[in-house]
Amino acid sequence: MTLSARRVLYLAAGALAAGLAVSAPAGAKTITAVMHSDLRIIDPEFTTAYITRDHGYMVYDTLLAMDANFRIQPQMADWKISDDKLIYTFTLRDGLKWHDGTPVTAEDCVASLQRWARNDSMGQKLMDFTASLEATDTKTITLKLKQPYGLVLESIGKPSSYAPFMMPKRLAETPPGQQIKEQIGSGPFKFVQAEFQPGVKAVYEKNRDYVPRSEPPSWTAGGKVVKVDRVEWITMADAQTAANALQSGDIDFMEAPAFDILPMLEADKDIKVDTLSKLGFQTGGRMNFLYPPFDNVKIRRAAFIALNQKDVLDALVGNPEYYRICGAVFICDTPFATDVGSETLVKGDGMAEAKKLLAESGYDGTPVVILAPGDAVPLKAQPVVAAQLLRQAGFKVDLQATDWQTVVSRRASQKPPKEGGWNMFFTNFTGADAANPIASVYVGGRGRNGGWFGWPEDARIEQLKDAFARSSSPEEQKKIAADIQKEIYDQVLVIPLGQFLQPSAWRKSLTGMLGGPATPIFWNIDKAE
DSSP: OOHHHHHHHHHHTTOGGGTOOOOOOTTOOEEEEEOSSOOOOOOTTTOOOHHHHHHHHHHOEESEEEOTTSOEEESSEEEEEOTTSOEEEEEEOTTOBOTTSOBOOHHHHHHHHHHHHHHOHHHHHHHHTEEEEEEEETTEEEEEESSOOTTHHHHHTOOSSSOOEEOOHHHHTOOTTOOOSOOOOOSSEEEOGGGOBTTTEEEEEEOTTOOOOSSOOBTTBSOOOOOSSEEEEEOOOOHHHHHHHHHHTSOSEESSOOGGGHHHHHTOTTEEEEOSOTTOEEEEEEEOSSSTTTTSHHHHHHHHHHOOHHHHHHHHTOOGGGEEOOOOTTOTTSTTOOOTTOHHHHHOOOHHHHHHHHHHTTOOOOOEEEEEESSOGGGSHHHHHHHHHHHHHTOOEEEEEEOHHHHHHHTTOOSOGGGTOOSEEEEEEEHHHHSSTTTOTTSOOBTTTTOOTTOOBOHHHHHHHHHHHHOOOHHHHHHHHHHHHHHHHHHTSOEEEEEEOOOEEEETTEEOOOOSTTOOOOTTOEEOO
């Protein structure tokens, strides 16, 4: 890309005013991508935002990984399991180095696992069953359980938010509530801190010291072979501008084109349009349980009944080819799918009941502060549609326009809405993140003590999750999952608003694009010059 062309792009993205130096090193093979959101938070254990997870996969590596057959594979480490299923021994492979040149040690990895487990729902449950986790020598991590637990490997090898990324001990020991100060991983790319402009661009360079595994790449498992010198993520909030840049060859990859732009891109012989995450996404709304009005379960139920999936999906996607109405909290066509409690969401006939319930609830007109990001295509429609439906039901709504990275930061605040907090936000999760009660961050009742944003306290949910985790019977697990879904809908821990596929688009000069539940990933991609 020429400097002048790049300057035009940055002007369109509002970046020229920042006075950026935009030229790549001479001769560098560079992939230029417009992601679904700009990148601001760069600590992958601080938020479940997928743009931060995507950043994590560039910079960091994982002990284990999931392949395209849903099997957990070695990545940084192999493992052995004792006959009584109580001791898991992980051995680091040779050649692992941090980006600062120091060797990766078992102590680093223990500290990283402990940090990950503070926030992640699967990590929290794993630690509930853990008696000890320690480094028994520089390359050996020993995990001892209190009793057998069938999701140890699945937890440590989970592919998406929060992914258990490994980092040096000194960073992993950052106090809770604080973000790490450096981006030092052992992954296939190095983060170029000097070129990072939050809201404008993020740059990654090939880690030439990285030693890939020998197996073929498969989802987040296998050999992470980097075939380019540099990857640049450029923020371009206007979808049409990004699509024009893709067609002109000024960018190479667009993660989340607007659905109404897809026909134009599909008709371009130089562009490939495909869905990288075949599991798709579930979109949903989350309430803040700490403050009125949603500290009242009757008011939460009124809001739940007022919303419906079709109105949201029609506004978000529009084309039924790409969406599915589904009342299953744990994703349709999975072992734990059920329609228990989802009738009004699916049928869209709950408005009269919502008005009646809200009138009976004692609702006093407290405004519902809804965070509405306008810069992320997959997240623009949900708050607007929800605000309209809640107003119809009788709620007073304060729809606050913002950008997605502000939502990502603000949703972590436990302050009252009048002091910069919130009452409701919407987000999307991949099928892999929502397919069972242990993986889903929605499914928890730990409140302020380790709970996900919204912070519900629900002892029954935690009891049911324990029962699910202890069970080895698929039939019993399915029954418990249905009980969990009923509790979720009764207490309104989340409002699932349907499932959808999100196609990506890239120039055919790129080859080797990998699918999976944590896409896009930039190893294995080559670019023809």
